[in-house]
Amino acid sequence: MKRALPLRVLLLSIALLIVSILVFRYEALVGAALAFRGVLTYHNDNLRTGRNPIESTLTLKNVNSTTFGKLFMIPTDGLVDAEPLYAPNIGIPGNGTHNVLFVATENDTVYGFDADNGNNLWQVTMLASGEVPSDNRGCSQVTPEIGVTSTPVIDLSEGPHGTIYVVAMSKDSSSNYHQRLHALDITTGAEEFGGPVEIIAQYPGSGDNSQNGYVVFDPKQYKERAALLLVNHIVYTTWASHCDDRPYTGWIISYNEGTLAQRSVLNVTPNGNEGAIWGAGAGPAADSSGNIYFLDANGTFDTSLNDKGFPANGDYGNAIMKVSTKKGQLAVSDYFNMYNTVSESDADEDLGSGGAMIVPNFKDSSGVLHELVVGAGKDSNIYLANRANMGKFNPNNNSQIYQEVTGALAGSVYSAPAFDGKRIYYGAVGDAIKAFSFNGSGLLNITPSSATGTQFGYPGATPSISGSSEANLILWATENTSPAVLHAFSGNNLSVELYNSNQAAGGRDNFGDGNKFITPMIANGKVYVGTTSGVGVLGLLP
Numbered sequence: 001m002k003r004a005l006p007l008r009v010l011l012l013s014i015a016l017l018i019v020s021i022l023v024f025r026y027e028a029l030v031g032a033a034l035a036f037r038g039v040l041t042y043h044n045d046n047l048r049t050g051r052n053p054i055e056s057t058l059t060l061k062n063v064n065s066t067t068f069g070k071l072f073m074i075p076t077d078g079l080v081d082a083e084p085l086y087a088p089n090i091g092i093p094g095n096g097t098h099n100v101l102f103v104a105t106e107n108d109t110v111y112g113f114d115a116d117n118g119n120n121l122w123q124v125t126m127l128a129s130g131e132v133p134s135d136n137r138g139c140s141q142v143t144p145e146i147g148v149t150s151t152p153v154i155d156l157s158e159g160p161h162g163t164i165y166v167v168a169m170s171k172d173s174s175s176n177y178h179q180r181l182h183a184l185d186i187t188t189g190a191e192e193f194g195g196p197v198e199i200i201a202q203y204p205g206s207g208d209n210s211q212n213g214y215v216v217f218d219p220k221q222y223k224e225r226a227a228l229l230l231v232n233h234i235v236y237t238t239w240a241s242h243c244d245d246r247p248y249t250g251w252i253i254s255y256n257e258g259t260l261a262q263r264s265v266l267n268v269t270p271n272g273n274e275g276a277i278w279g280a281g282a283g284p285a286a287d288s289s290g291n292i293y294f295l296d297a298n299g300t301f302d303t304s305l306n307d308k309g310f311p312a313n314g315d316y317g318n319a320i321m322k323v324s325t326k327k328g329q330l331a332v333s334d335y336f337n338m339y340n341t342v343s344e345s346d347a348d349e350d351l352g353s354g355g356a357m358i359v360p361n362f363k364d365s366s367g368v369l370h371e372l373v374v375g376a377g378k379d380s381n382i383y384l385a386n387r388a389n390m391g392k393f394n395p396n397n398n399s400q401i402y403q404e405v406t407g408a409l410a411g412s413v414y415s416a417p418a419f420d421g422k423r424i425y426y427g428a429v430g431d432a433i434k435a436f437s438f439n440g441s442g443l444l445n446i447t448p449s450s451a452t453g454t455q456f457g458y459p460g461a462t463p464s465i466s467g468s469s470e471a472n473l474i475l476w477a478t479e480n481t482s483p484a485v486l487h488a489f490s491g492n493n494l495s496v497e498l499y500n501s502n503q504a505a506g507g508r509d510n511f512g513d514g515n516k517f518i519t520p521m522i523a524n525g526k527v528y529v530g531t532t533s534g535v536g537v538l539g540l541l542p
Contacts (some may be wrong), residue, residue: 010208019413038087039523042227043076043416043464047285047358049420050519052166055466057525062540063474063488065503070511071526071537074118078133080530081142081281081515082151083227086523087162091380092121092187099524101184102154103535108147108168110182110189112128115523118537124189126168126182126196134177134220139243142223150284154186158257159193161361162186165235165257167224168197175219181235181255189199199237201253205270205314207300208247215270221248222276226355227283231290233257236278238294244348250275250296250316252284252330253322266323266330272315274345280459281517282416284357285373287387291333292323295327295375297352298345301337301393309392310335317341318350320375320385330367334390336383339397344379355416358387362422365440372402374424376413378385381406382426382436384444405446408436414459415517420473420491423449427461433477435494450494453477454487459516463492466522474498476520478529483507484514486529486538501538502525511536 036054041307043050062068085102092098092112101115108126113119126148127133133147142149144170156162166182180196201217209216217239235255241248250268255261271273276297277284284294299317306312310332318341322334344350359372371387382405385391391400398404411429418425424444427433432455434448461477473491480485483501486509490496501509512531521528526539 036088036524037156038154039085039521040087040156041230042151042283043519046229046231047360048282048285048355048416049357049360050462050464051420052464052522053468053523055064055525056468057540058474058522059467059472060474060490060498063498065499067541068499069173069504069538069541070501070509071539072118073511073534073536074103074113075534076103076105076111077109078105078145078147079515079532080105080535081149082519082530083519084154084521084522084528084530084535085154085164086187087154087156088524090162090187092110092158095121101528101535102152102164102186104152104166106133106142106145106147106149108170110148110164110166110184112186112189115526122189124184126166126180127170128172130173131170134171137220137242137245139245141243146223146388150224151281153230154230155230159183159185163192163257165228165230167228167237169223169319178499179219179222179224181237181260183257183260193258193260195260196372197255199253201251201262201265203265203266203267203270207249207269207271208273215249217251217253219491221245222251225281226277226279226294227281229283229286229292230257230394231286231292231325233264234325236284236292237308240276240278244274246273248276249273250277250299252277254328254330263328264330266332268296268316268321268332269299270315271313272317274353275299275315275317278352279355280353280462281417281519282462285356285358287358290325290416291387292325293356293358293373294321295351295354295356295377296321298348298350301341301345303342303393303395305393305531318345318352320351320356320383320390322387322390334392336385336391336401337393339395349378351375353377354413357417357419359419359424362438364442368442370442376409376426378412380409380412380428382408403443404469405436405444408446409434409509413459415462416474418465420465421470425463425475427456427463427477429458429460430455431460433461433463433475433494452487452489452494453497457481462517462519464522467491476527478514478520480514482513483510484512484529486511486520486527509538511538
């Protein structure tokens with residue numbers, strides 16, 4: 001007969017087993033968290049924080065002009081206005097496994113390059129037979145041609161190998177303009193799911209370009225400037241005008257990622273005009289519940305409200321918008337608009353020139369959880385709204401908003417912010433990039449905790465942040481000059497400049513001319529910057 005184990009031995013054995021299971025699960029979770037899946041969407045995530053927390057190769061010690069600089073240039077057939085994207089370890093048919101850099105141009109070409117040496121793995125045109133990219137439509141904002149302007153989005157799990165979604169504009173031989181959504185295999189560039197599909201839409205309303213009770217989407221009047229957004233297997237497109245050339249209104253149009261079938265349509269100025277969605281090239285942001293946030297440009301706002309505080313005619317020009325996507329259907333669920341919105345819109349001093357960012361949830365010193373969205377535009381103020389209660393409209397003042405930081409920025413915002421820890425980084429026009437920290441009460445300090453010694457001319461700068469530890473945070477930003485200048489600053493103290501691409505003698509690190517809204521992308525020890533003729537690749541020198 002076997003003797004029973006002593007109780008303390010039995011309890012110790014159970015405790016060790018539980019600890020082993022917890023350690024295994026912790027290691028699995030940490031391993032999953034640290035696995036680099038790539039930069040698959042604009043500014044790294046759907047919050048649009050611009051943060052790559054996996055980057056460990058580039059540090060405060062090795063990012064300097066002695067050890068860091070231009071590695072090579074990747075030429076393309078047109079302007080690169082979209083942020084390059086990156087996916088690691090992709091099998092290319094007949095050509096092995098590569099880290100792939102995805103680049104789209106205004107000549108309507110999409111490339112897959114080897115991200116480590118710049119070799120062309122594949123390229124495809126978004127043009128149908130007999131077509132050319134659109135002309136600039138008499139507007140100098142995107143010129144001399146309009147093809148792929150917005151940053152695509154990638155789903156590694158869709159299709160047989162993964163899919164990149166792209167919106168492209170073109171013109172046919174009869175001078176008809178087209179906007180199309182493409183779904184491309186990331187290993188070959190081949191069209192998937194029967195694509196591309198023509199983007200057409202209508203929405204109930206009597207606003208610009210309306211007929212028979214509907215406003216109608218006219219492809220020649222729009223460009224897809226803001227980055228694509230992918231949420232719960234649905235691709236969201238948002239539309240900007242050419243300059244302020246009416247007729248146009250504010251459209252969001254979504255598509256099923258696996259079939260390319262149109263899923264939902266929303267117009268945010270259906271009974272008025274204008275209200276385009278620019279975002280300075282930044283994509284609309286989305287929270288974990290699938291709610292979408294963006295800054296709407298100048299346009300009609302109904303100062304007469306219904307009994308729930310929403311504009312009586314559904315016109316939301318110049319607002320911070322919250323749009324729900326329940327069951328894939330778009331609907332405005334909340335908003336904030338400033339008290340002087342009409343005069344700001346009339347003066348073209350709107351919020352829509354900047355991009356929105358969701359602030360990752362945090363607790364203040366009292367343990368109160370804060371769920372915020374931030375935006376800034378041409379009036380140089382920073383607006384923070386509570387995502388659970390945006391504030392709507394008060395005709396007398398802005399007291400209903402979570403926080404308005406006035407006078408914090410020295411110029412207008414034609415860029416998007418970045419975020420790390422409890423700091424928001426902004427680069428306004430003619431201003432330094434500034435870091436604003438949250439205090440113990442959960443409010444943004446009105447005095448920046450640090451600022452760069454460099455001031456950035458038009459359109460300011462949209463920063464990106466890398467670093468796998470707080471000690472090695474690096475903030476990257478590009479000057480829109482000829483040649484462009486890439487800067488690296490300590491993320492914890494922006495007054496410390498680590499590197500800029502003008503420092504090395506003889507123009508060693510010049511990588512091309514600046515491109516207005518381009519955002520540096522950091523992946524696997526390299527920094528990728530779009531230019532007017534390709535992509536500059538910088539990293540640790542051999």
